[in-house]
Amino acid sequence: MSVSSEELHKRRGAAVARGVGSTISAYVDHAGGGTITDVEGREWIDFAAGIAVTNVGNSAPRVVEAVKAQVERFTHTCFMVAPYESYVAVCEQLNALTPGDFEKRSALFNSGAEAVENAVKIARHATGRPAVVVFDHAYHGRTNLTMALTAKNMPYKHRFGPFAGEVYRVPMSYPLRDGGLDGPTAAARAIEMVEKQVGAENVAALLIEPIQGEGGFVVPAQGFLPALREWATRAGVVFVADEIQTGFCRTGDWFACQHEGVEPDLVTLAKGIAGGLPLAAVTGRAELMDAVHVGGLGGTYGGNPIACAAALAAIETLRELDLAAAARRIGQVMGDRLRGIAARDPRIAEVRGRGAMLAVEIVVPGTLTPDPAATAAVSAACHAAGLLTLTCGTYGNVLRFLPPLVISEDELARGLDILEEAFG
Numbered sequence: 001m002s003v004s005s006e007e008l009h010k011r012r013g014a015a016v017a018r019g020v021g022s023t024i025s026a027y028v029d030h031a032g033g034g035t036i037t038d039v040e041g042r043e044w045i046d047f048a049a050g051i052a053v054t055n056v057g058n059s060a061p062r063v064v065e066a067v068k069a070q071v072e073r074f075t076h077t078c079f080m081v082a083p084y085e086s087y088v089a090v091c092e093q094l095n096a097l098t099p100g101d102f103e104k105r106s107a108l109f110n111s112g113a114e115a116v117e118n119a120v121k122i123a124r125h126a127t128g129r130p131a132v133v134v135f136d137h138a139y140h141g142r143t144n145l146t147m148a149l150t151a152k153n154m155p156y157k158h159r160f161g162p163f164a165g166e167v168y169r170v171p172m173s174y175p176l177r178d179g180g181l182d183g184p185t186a187a188a189r190a191i192e193m194v195e196k197q198v199g200a201e202n203v204a205a206l207l208i209e210p211i212q213g214e215g216g217f218v219v220p221a222q223g224f225l226p227a228l229r230e231w232a233t234r235a236g237v238v239f240v241a242d243e244i245q246t247g248f249c250r251t252g253d254w255f256a257c258q259h260e261g262v263e264p265d266l267v268t269l270a271k272g273i274a275g276g277l278p279l280a281a282v283t284g285r286a287e288l289m290d291a292v293h294v295g296g297l298g299g300t301y302g303g304n305p306i307a308c309a310a311a312l313a314a315i316e317t318l319r320e321l322d323l324a325a326a327a328r329r330i331g332q333v334m335g336d337r338l339r340g341i342a343a344r345d346p347r348i349a350e351v352r353g354r355g356a357m358l359a360v361e362i363v364v365p366g367t368l369t370p371d372p373a374a375t376a377a378v379s380a381a382c383h384a385a386g387l388l389t390l391t392c393g394t395y396g397n398v399l400r401f402l403p404p405l406v407i408s409e410d411e412l413a414r415g416l417d418i419l420e421e422a423f424g
């Protein structure tokens, strides 16, 4: 071996800004299926998928082939300068795949945060209203506007303000921590706050993750999303679903909104869209999307041809391998094991999530007091034993699992064995 992870870590310390962290200190050599291998040949079972990005797996064969072919034809012309077919084809796919039978349009960007920013731009432009309503525990990105939309201070916002205005936060439905409020009641609580404190007629957009990601894999109570959807329709508010983490078969459907039959006006997409290449999108009602003047949306790299080729190949892979079904199967196998662990371990307050987006919330036994130290310890034990896991949650006490949807049964079982051992 020419280089060790330790040497690379030293070089990194002298070259890379400290503010950019990493979950593990090993350096990747290659990855595929359900594993990641470092430069020294050590292997991890991958329960992270690069934060819900490599749903089709790393270096998925169709993606590799499509990228290779595109990179030899042309690498960049800028769609705003000289357009090309793959951008149009990705938009056609997204318009067809996202929930809702109405006429849609899409625009492509580079990152999730950029998609969220553009959804807000479009909603404000189309409605002529300023306010954006977001929820407790929400995560929408790290740019200035999306920091304002994101709930958690450390590490995302601390000393990075001042933040963008006209952002209003209301309570989320969080069954474990809101006394088990039913969905419609939790929605009524949020809506009343908006009506009293903001005024519905001032609200451009209601922005929500159908299952929260960084905020702790919070699954709202049944009926919460439909009630908000209904209110938004009545109030002329644009309902924006941030499906950046939940999208592209992660939860066992193409999109998490589909579980309750909710049709958003706009959807923000990124992460799982292109098999690991940077791409993001806003997809939604044609009349909203097309309200913006020509030249009002765009960016140098948005919908880069290599990323578009990768997205078309990733979407084809999701479809051909029926990775939505794979996500449901992962959810079943993993859910059974997690519930088994939880039955024996009083630190686990709840197992939750959907499909291949599951988590456990860890507390001081017999209370709802979050235990981030125990969470970090279990996660570290997993890393040491060869399983890559991530934590999340406002209180840092949620251990989340996001395997690539192509993980093998054997890899999944080995990962769960390590996890079970880590809980001790």
Ligand SMILES: *Cc1c(COP(=O)(O)O)cnc(C)c1O
Pocket: 110, 111, 112, 113, 114, 116, 139, 140, 141, 142, 209, 213, 214, 242, 243, 244, 245, 270, 271
């Ligand atoms: C990751 C994420 C974002 C931000 O995406 P980036 O590509 O990191 O900018 C926004 N919303 C949700 C729900 C996310 O999970």
